[in-house]
Amino acid sequence: MLNRISGGTSRRPALARVSHVALAAMLAVAVPAGTWVAPAFAQSFRFDSVQVEGNQRVDAGSILTYAGINQGETLDAGELNAALQRIRNSGLFEEVSLEPQGSRLVIRVQEYPTINVIAFEGNDRINNERLATVVQSQARRVYSPAQAEADAAAITAAYAQSGRLAATVEPRIIRRSDNRVDLVFEIREGNVVEIERIAFVGNRSFSDRRLRNVLETRQAGLLRRFVQSDTFIAERIDLDRQLLTDFYRSRGYIDFQVLSATPQLARERDGFFVTFTVQEGLQYRIGSVTAVSELPEVDATEFQRLIGTRPGQIYSPARIDNDIARMENLALRQGLTFVRIDPRITRNERGQILDVQYVLTRGERLFVERIDIEGNSRTLDRVIRRQFRTVEGDPFSPREIREGAERIRALGFFADAQVNARQGSSADQVIVDVDVEEQPTxxxxxxxxxxxxxxxxxxxxxxxxxxxxxxxxxxxxxxxxxxxxxxxxxxxxxxxxxxxxxxxxxxxxxxxxxxxxxxxxxxxxxxxxxxxxxxxxxxxxxxxxxxxxxxxxxxxxxxxxxxxxxxxxxxxxxxxxxxxxxxxxxxxxxxxxxxxxxxxxxxxxxxxxxxxxxxxxxxxxxxxxxxxxxxxxxxxxxxxxxxxxxxxxxxxxxxxxxxxxxxxxxxxxxxxxxxxxxxxxxxxxxxxxxxxxxxxxxxxxxxxxxxxxxxxxxxxxxxxxxxxxxxxxxxxxxxxxxxxxxxxxxxxxxxxxxxxxxxxxxxxxxxxxxxxxxxxxxx
Missing domain, CATH: 2.40.160.50 (membrane protein fhac: a member of the omp85/tpsb transporter family)
Incomplete structure (x- = not known):
């Protein structure tokens, strides 16, 4: 005799409950259902028929496929339990039980209900329309406890993006007739966790005030109710690290590093104190600036005249980039394809001087096979393509692709724009992929x-x-x-x-x-x-x-x-x-x-x-x-x-x-x-x-x-x-x-x-x- 053992209830929502089966040889004495009895000996089963009961939407054939039990097949208790787990893991059923009845096996299931409506309660700062775009559960679809949990986590993350780290979300269900439920997300928004203080350690050349103006994150102030950038968002800290790095290196601090960016929650859990620990290094200026050619057919004299960087100026990557761009344009005008300008920098730490030598060398023979654009549901392709100075068939220039990507982002038409290059149909062909995300304009x-x-x-x-x-x-x-x-x-x-x-x-x-x-x-x-x-x-x-x-x-x-x-x-x-x-x-x-x-x-x-x-x-x-x-x-x-x-x-x-x-x-x-x-x-x-x-x-x-x-x-x-x-x-x-x-x-x-x-x-x-x-x- 095979007894059915009732399973426990999942943590939340309270709807989900799955029956488990303990398959073992039982003593001849009747044992009450729901009681675990230690197995006495192994037992095999052979079923001439398998019957499915309780299914409404899912056809019996699909359930038998999940079970993997064939008529006339001999099974032991472990294989029967594995069949139960396969049906349960399909995610379609609230309860599952297998009941051997002599030569017949009865598979009883209770399907998850259908979602009637999805509602939000307790939300004030984020409206229903926005929350509806966050959740993946949908009305008139089968309810899934796992998906409801994932939706609750997604709503919590949405509140965290607006600085409400204390927000909690509980998914609840209300049963309706015809195996339907209303899915309700009960929200406690909590208070905004603000940046109470931004401090810097290790900065000597610039004041805390100047560095705070560089950051995207802001300290909470008098008008904190209107300012969104004073709320704590962990992802924004990564952007701030990059902004600090760009700020220092554009001013000659080539060894600058952000050693750490530590957010610390206040004891009252109502604010964050963010500390950036930086290592400035030394400020470098430009020493000698020269252009040389490793190509016998290229004279570096004309390229030397295009150099705008002068000795004594504070080093900046932008100066170097501008010089290289001018030289590359001259090479194109002269019909010199696949000429690469390599800046070779020699450091003089004692004098805090950087000598720059622009070397004209042979670059890889790569061509742009095509430019693929995706995500532009509204903006015409040609608007994006014209941001590139390169077209299909031209020599591939990584610098030009980067500058084209910057021009695309500067349009202000897109919330995000990613530009990447990959190998094309052959080793000398490159495909440029442009993936944009439209935003209201x-x-x-x-x-x-x-x-x-x-x-x-x-x-x-x-x-x-x-x-x-x-x-x-x-x-x-x-x-x-x-x-x-x-x-x-x-x-x-x-x-x-x-x-x-x-x-x-x-x-x-x-x-x-x-x-x-x-x-x-x-x-x-x-x-x-x-x-x-x-x-x-x-x-x-x-x-x-x-x-x-x-x-x-x-x-x-x-x-x-x-x-x-x-x-x-x-x-x-x-x-x-x-x-x-x-x-x-x-x-x-x-x-x-x-x-x-x-x-x-x-x-x-x-x-x-x-x-x-x-x-x-x-x-x-x-x-x-x-x-x-x-x-x-x-x-x-x-x-x-x-x-x-x-x-x-x-x-x-x-x-x-x-x-x-x-x-x-x-x-x-x-x-x-x-x-x-x-x-x-x-x-x-x-x-x-x-x-x-x-x-x-x-x-x-x-x-x-x-x-x-x-x-x-x-x-x-x-x-x-x-x-x-x-x-x-x-x-x-x-x-x-x-x-x-x-x-x-x-x-x-x-x-x-x-x-x-x-x-x-x-x-x-x-x-x-x-x-x-x-x-x-x-x-």
């Missing part, structure tokens, strides 16, 4: 801004960075403040004709109700443009502008006759260009940046205005004192030259936000005889700005720093200087100056800047503004 945003002059402003914007998957940018923006209203539509095709040629189009309309003047303006225009690189750091934009500019609502009783004579609408048709040079495009020196920009617009190609408008700006900024202090100096100027006719106030310059310490239109030529003393603007302006930004010693997590500034400038020049009562307006070069202090506050709702200023030099009729607050945010 469109946004509907609403914004609020505030300025002491403009007051409160509201903005609405609908933008798409990857329009129709073509990589095009489209933006529709509406702005309004107490003094102006504006509408603009922008379209940018970044790769016009599949080249590094940006096609831009801007349609705009503005109306200004000037609270600080006794007239209003209205402008509507259309501006198409092309922008393209002309050097490694320089770009050129050429454009055409057609606009209708109107001065209206001028009060002849109170306004200057100069403005009265200028009212009305004129059509401007102009060709123009902007050249910009920015060292930040090379990413070589992270501590210094130089920007130069010059623009000119030539009006007179039709329309009512003939003029040349020129503006130029130069900016230099650098970090000093272990990069804790940012210094910035700017020089800006402009000139409006009329070829025929006279300039108008709507086209003349005003210092506006260019010079602190004064109201918009607070300086410059002014008709003092007119009742309203309106500012008239000027045909010329020049201004120098000097600024320093530095820490105030407050905790980093507050995001508050200070600054000092000084502005010196002037606005001058009118074509018509005869004002009210025939009195001539002073349009001379009168220097103004103002100085002040700034308070910067970086908040999750936008950067705030408080300026407290005082004019150092001004004229009696200038209108000063001692305080200014600007805030801008989008949500």
């Amino acid at each position: 469109g946004s509907l945003s609403f914004g609020v801004s505030y300025g002491v002059s403009a007051g409160i402003g509201f903005a609405a914007s609908l933008s798409e960075q990857n329009f129709l998957g073509r990589g095009q940018y489209v933006d529709l923006t509406i702005n309004t403040t107490s003094s102006n209203r504006a509408f603009s539509f922008n379209f940018i095709e970044p790769a016009f004709l599949e080249r590094d040629l940006a096609l831009k189009s801007n349609l705009y309309w503005t109306r200004t109700d000037r609270d600080f003047a006794s007239y209003n303006t209205r402008t509507a225009g259309f501006r198409p443009a092309l922008e393209f690189p002309i050097s490694e750091l320089g770009r050129l934009e050429v454009r055409y502008t057609i606009s209708r500019d109107e001065i209206l609502d001028v009060d002849p009783e109170t306004s200057s006759p100069i403005i009265v004579a200028e009212q009305g609408a004129l059509i401007t048709s102009a060709l123009g260009y902007t050249y910009s040079f920015d060292t930040a495009r090379s990413r070589i020196d992270p501590n210094r940046r130089f920007v130069f920009r010059i623009s000119q617009d030539f009006a007179g190609l039709g329309g009512d205005v003939e003029s040349v408008t020129t503006t130029a700006l130069g900016r230099f900024e650098t970090r000093v004192w272990n990069e804790d202090v940012l210094l910035r100096a700017e020089l800006e100027g402009g000139a409006l030259t009329m070829i025929s006719g006279e300039s108008r106030v709507i086209n003349r310059f005003n210092l506006g936000s260019r010079m602190r310490g004064f109201e918009p239109n607070g300086v410059g030529p002014r008709d003092l005889e007119a009742p309203n003393e309106d500012a008239l603007g000027g045909n010329y302006f020049a201004i120098a700005r000097f600024e320093a930004e530095f820490p105030l010693g407050l905790p980093d997590e507050y995001g508050i720093s200070g600054g000092v500034f000084m502005d010196v400038g002037t606005l001058w020049g009118l074509d018509n200087t005869i004002g009210t009562n025939g009195v001539e307006v002073d349009d001379g070069i009168n220097i103004r100056a103002a100085a002040g202090v700034s308070l910067f506050w970086t908040t999750p709702i936008g950067p705030l800047r408080f300026n407290f200023s005082h004019p150092l030099r001004q004229l009696d009729y200038d209108r000063e503004q001692n305080f200014d607050l600007t805030v801008s945010t989008r949500f």
Whole structure:
């Protein structure tokens, strides 16, 4: 006789229970079911028939296949128990039992129920829709306790990603009719475990504050409810280690290492203390830099002239990469395929010098067989392919593939982009695999801004960075403040004709109700443009502008006759260009940046205005004192030259936000005889700005720093200087100056800047503004 032994209940959920069978020869005395009796002797079984009972969805044939028992086959107790385990391990049944009844074997099963609905209880921080994407259990599918446990672990991991490490999840079931259950995940979210403190050990060259600004992780601060990066996420620590390494090595610390990054949970289990132990090593500078050739057909002289790295500069991998890229491009232009540039670096530890020798040598003969792209369900293949300078059939360049991968990631279209190379159909062929993960690229945003002059402003914007998957940018923006209203539509095709040629189009309309003047303006225009690189750091934009500019609502009783004579609408048709040079495009020196920009617009190609408008700006900024202090100096100027006719106030310059310490239109030529003393603007302006930004010693997590500034400038020049009562307006070069202090506050709702200023030099009729607050945010 074979007795059936009842099994225990699994830990959770309470539904799962499987019956186990102890197969042994039993004594002739009847033994109650559920009682284990030690085997007395071995016994064999032979069944003429096998019957399955209790199955509803799973057919009997499948169960017999799992069991592996054939009619007429002789089995011992171990083989019968193995059959039971095979059926049980199928994961389809809640209970299984094998009952020998003479020459017949009865297999009784109780199937797992079907999931009726899946519900979440207790969740507040993560909504049901997001949690539904985390779990693998599905309604109208067979319930699996193992899968429910895995889903609970996945939900817990999702909460851990948002810093809620104390979250717990319990899967429960509610039985329904017809062998159905409701699967409910009971969630206790717990509190956010924040980064209370980030500390560094072993750093001598840079302060803790400077290094914290490098990290992705942030300390918890005043606005911790709005800041997500101050929560503890273990995976982010690995990224922080790499960011620290890149930071130091780009500044010449080639031996830098992060020895450890240790997160320690507070005793109250409500926060983490993270300590980075670093070994800085020595800072190295560049010694000699040479180029030599190991190829008899290649002369290294031309390549030597392309080297931009100079002796005495701080070593940076970016400098070396840029030199190699220039040399590789020259080799391609000369038709030299499979030439590899190897940087060979000799270290002089005593002098902390690195001698760099670029060796032109023969590389492997590898060709790009094809580029395979996967994961782009929306973005067109050509948008991704054009990020590579290499096409199928070209010589394979690992550097070009890496740079192409960086350009793909820089698009901002993908949450992740992996680019790898593997061997192709033959030893000299390489296949480049591009695997991307799409992310949303469109946004509907609403914004609020505030300025002491403009007051409160509201903005609405609908933008798409990857329009129709073509990589095009489209933006529709509406702005309004107490003094102006504006509408603009922008379209940018970044790769016009599949080249590094940006096609831009801007349609705009503005109306200004000037609270600080006794007239209003209205402008509507259309501006198409092309922008393209002309050097490694320089770009050129050429454009055409057609606009209708109107001065209206001028009060002849109170306004200057100069403005009265200028009212009305004129059509401007102009060709123009902007050249910009920015060292930040090379990413070589992270501590210094130089920007130069010059623009000119030539009006007179039709329309009512003939003029040349020129503006130029130069900016230099650098970090000093272990990069804790940012210094910035700017020089800006402009000139409006009329070829025929006279300039108008709507086209003349005003210092506006260019010079602190004064109201918009607070300086410059002014008709003092007119009742309203309106500012008239000027045909010329020049201004120098000097600024320093530095820490105030407050905790980093507050995001508050200070600054000092000084502005010196002037606005001058009118074509018509005869004002009210025939009195001539002073349009001379009168220097103004103002100085002040700034308070910067970086908040999750936008950067705030408080300026407290005082004019150092001004004229009696200038209108000063001692305080200014600007805030801008989008949500």
